[in-house]
Amino acid sequence: MSDTNTKQVNSNSQGYVILYILLAVLLLSGLIFLFKSSLFEKRSIEARILKDEIYLNEDLVYTDNTPKAAKWQWEFGNGEKSNTQNGSYHYTKPGSYIVRLTVDGELREQFPVNVRDTIRSIVDSVLTISGPTAGVVNEEVRLEGDGEGKNFEWSFGETGRVDVKGKTALYTYRAPGKYVVRLRSDKSARPIYHTILITDPNSEIVQDLVAPGDGERKTIDDIRARLQAIANGADFNYNYYYLINKYMCGNEKVTVNVEMNGKKKQTDIYSYCMGLTFGGEIAVDEAQLTIKPNSSCASLVSIKQHSATAQPTPSTNSADVQARN
Known part of the structure; x- marks a missing residue:
């Protein structure tokens, strides 16, 4: 009888041990899942508006660079909306508005905007x-x-x-x-x-934009200098359209894959250049072109950049700009 009781006690003890082990495994798995979800899979919006106080004769300029984003909804606080990733909006009435952005239906951020009446000392006329x-x-x-x-x-x-x-x-x-x-x-x-x-009617033969040797080096330096000028606050339209017209045959429908400090994001050439204007201190290190076959138009631009407050590293800060056909 004593041996039977002992065996039953041992059996119960083993059952409790197995149960405790299973509970511990489940608890550990849950903690690992929460840890990964909170630290590695959580995204945050990377959106900006150019100015939070504008006049009626100005446009609100907005842009978003959220990684892996595919869907946007901008609400301008007056019932009007836009589904574009970047763009501009013109208010017709002065007042205080809350601009709301929803990315992929789940990420949200808002920006207060004050729209002031046009300065009375400026008399607007039709040019x-x-x-x-x-x-x-x-x-x-x-x-x-x-x-x-x-x-x-x-x-x-x-x-x-x-x-x-x-x-x-x-x-x-x-x-x-x-x-x-x-x-x-x-x-x-x-x-x-x-x-x-x-x-140029006299230019019948168009050579590749990028040639080996000194020609390639000059092109790299030229593109890098234009992008750096935009980042430094120089005239945006002049430098932006210079690049579009000279190297991309006027094609503004360009995809930009940006990798900076180990982070990657995809946008378009306009948004990329706009991001340079208010994206912090950016140093553009290098830019290279790939030309379309039998064409003088660039199909790919590879850019290396880093934060001007940090030293660049060889393994980061690359951006690929590829034309959408």
Whole structure:
């Protein structure tokens, strides 16, 4: 009888031990799952608005660089929405608004925006530009501006500065490309724009943009310098359209795969360049092109960059820019 009781006690003890082991395994598995979920799989929104206080004559510029994001909804606090990843929005009434962003239906962030009435000292007027929409290199282009004001300033998009003053503007382009001409006056709250395509009829044979040796080095340095200029706060339109027109044949539908400090994210060329303008201190280290077969257009740009406050490492900070067909 004693032996039977002893065997039963031992059997019960073994059962409890097995039960405790199973509970411990389940508890450990749960802790590991929670640990991984909280530290390794949690995403956060990486979105920005350019300014949180604007006037009615300004546009709200917004952009998002959340890793692996596929769906966006921007709500502008007045009932209007947008499903674009990046863009701009124009308010029609002054006031305080809360801009809300929802990424992939689960990640959310909001930005307070104050829209002030247009400055009363600036009298807005309607400006117009008349003139050709096409031209050729080394031949004079004539544009006429019309509207109220005494001082008119023209920027033809090639030099990044004011090129001509006065209602009538004469300008000679030195390089082919698609340029955005800007006209301002002292009586206009906002500039107006005119697009002109400049071609070179004497250039029948177009060589690859990237050639081995010194040519490739110059191209790398040129692209890197333009991107760095954008990051440093230089004229965005001038440097951005310079790259688009010279190396991408005017194609702005470009994919950007950014890897920086071991982190990867995908966006487009416009958003990438916009991110440089308010993405912190960025140092662009190198940029290389790959040309489409039988074409002079870039299909891929590989960029290396790092935070200007940290030293770059060889294994990080690369970005791939690939054209969408």
